[in-house]
Amino acid sequence: MMRETQHHRNMRPMAVDLSPAPGEKRILLEHLGVQGIRRISVYESKGGYNALKKILEKKLSPDQVIEAVKGSGIRGRGGAGFPTGLKWNFVPKDQSKPHYLLCNADESEPGTFKDRVILEHLPHMMIEGMIIGAYAVQAKKSYVYIRGEYTYATKIVEEAIKEAYRAGYLGKNILGSGFDHDMFVHRGAGAYICGEETGLISSLEGKKGWPKLKPPFPAVEGYLKCPTVVNNVETLAAVPWIINNGDKAYSGIGTEKSTGTKLWSVSGDVVRQGVFEVECGASFQTLLEDCCRGMKDGRKLKAVIPGGSSAPILTAAEAMDMTLDYESIASKGSMLGSGGMIILDETRDLVQVLKNLSEFYHDESCGQCTPCREGTGWLMKILHSFTEKQARPIDLELLKTTSNNMIGRTICVLADSIAMPVLSYIEKFPEEFDRYLSESSGQSSLSEKLQAKELL
């Protein structure tokens, strides 16, 4: 549902090289290069919808499906890393209220573009995963919440859903099982906060994307106050593989606590940017040297943002010492997050980088909680005073106290998502701030400039 303008015919898949790279272990992306894989017939020829058939024809119970997903150990791939099987298990078993499954395709964490690859090329893998998930939690309706800007992906997913209806995988009495399920696309309209699961629910309810306090968790009281599961695109797309190959096969890949593979979106100062599927627990060097062919123009690595811009920054030494799993990255004080990795070389000015990110979070704060609405603005203004060379020595402390007064004091984690990075940049790269301080006049005329909108 989009008005077609003269630009319609220029809509196309993401312009990056998606051919397999050395160092990858492709499970989800195994058939990515197959011509026409976004069509149902080609997807079926590669074993597509076999997982759904297996469940419905062998009459596996919803609980058996949940057990398999639990056994696989897969954790949510959107950012929080919560075990998917556990999330499904929280949904009440009774049907006193309708249940819903929501696929979070609002991909908007800066540095992240991996769901787009699934949406644009492998929509049926996600749809099959959604139908299986819906069966597991006994949801009669599901929605794919796609960010409004992803117009091409929306078109592809809408076509794929139509194909799935025609093939009898959606609608009434799916494959003669008695299970009914309807699936719809719901387009967002440009708001980062709608990627937060309760913000997404508010948005789907036709409201501002304001997050809600938890508990109650969506599994108990979500969309329209009914039990609701919200899963990321990549998580759902992994479900058919788990059902086809068994939970043990999946948990046999990766590490004990980070099973399976992870899609990494890599951008920044590397030779080859792109989306790479790597076994959890692989070394950072695998991704940097093998997949991305190393640093661009032979420059040195300065810093890594490992899991989307909300992830605290890592020094080159920390990155070189980490493996690509939840625990290792957490042990360095950051997080795997969405797997949106941004590589920064020795020429990058990290105060400027942080200032850029502070603008993003200030713009995207939903405004509901004071520490976030005001705090993101303060952080941005103080960082502007650095880059305008008007910072006072006390401003470094002000950045820290402002951040500390934001963390953990809001309904959702958007405030933490800039406050924690701010603290990490100051802790790990103090010399970057010192350089600006030594060049600063200490005479701030910032407020006048901001009022004149010269800086914004």
Added chain:
Amino acid sequence: MANSAVPEQKPDRETPKFSNEAKKKFDELLTRYDSKRSALLPVLHLAQDEFGSLSDSVVEYVAELMDLSPAQVTEVVSFYHMYHRHPVGQHHLQFCMTLSCWMAGSHQLYKNTCSRLGIKPGEVTPDGKFSVAKVECLGSCGSAPIVQVNEAYYENLNPEKLNRLINSCKEGEPQTP
């Protein structure tokens, strides 16, 4: 007797109304959800496509259709970046300014474009053809920098490619450069 008739009340603006095709689409959208209000975002997309922007009169029309107050609709319209209260140009150039695009030079592309076209965000060129906006991460970090023009993404840009894209828009045949 003096004619004391009250001057005929003229509406200060046309009341918008969906075309039959849009009305059909509207009815279909409502069937997708278990609550009417849930259809608000797609209905606003539909209204914006139909009327060009979400002006006060369009907001009032949508509010009436959705059994909501104009205030309830306005707060949603103002919350989301993709809804416009005022018409945008025939080619609405949206520059991603977030980190990976910024590292790839998106600010310079944006500045060049504003000066080439002589407009700032919120303005439309006198011929109605172009408008510009700064937007946040569009999910094209690996193919940065990017400009979204209406529904299409133009990726891996540089100043020359962007100039070619704008030239092709001017000529009425937008081409991927």
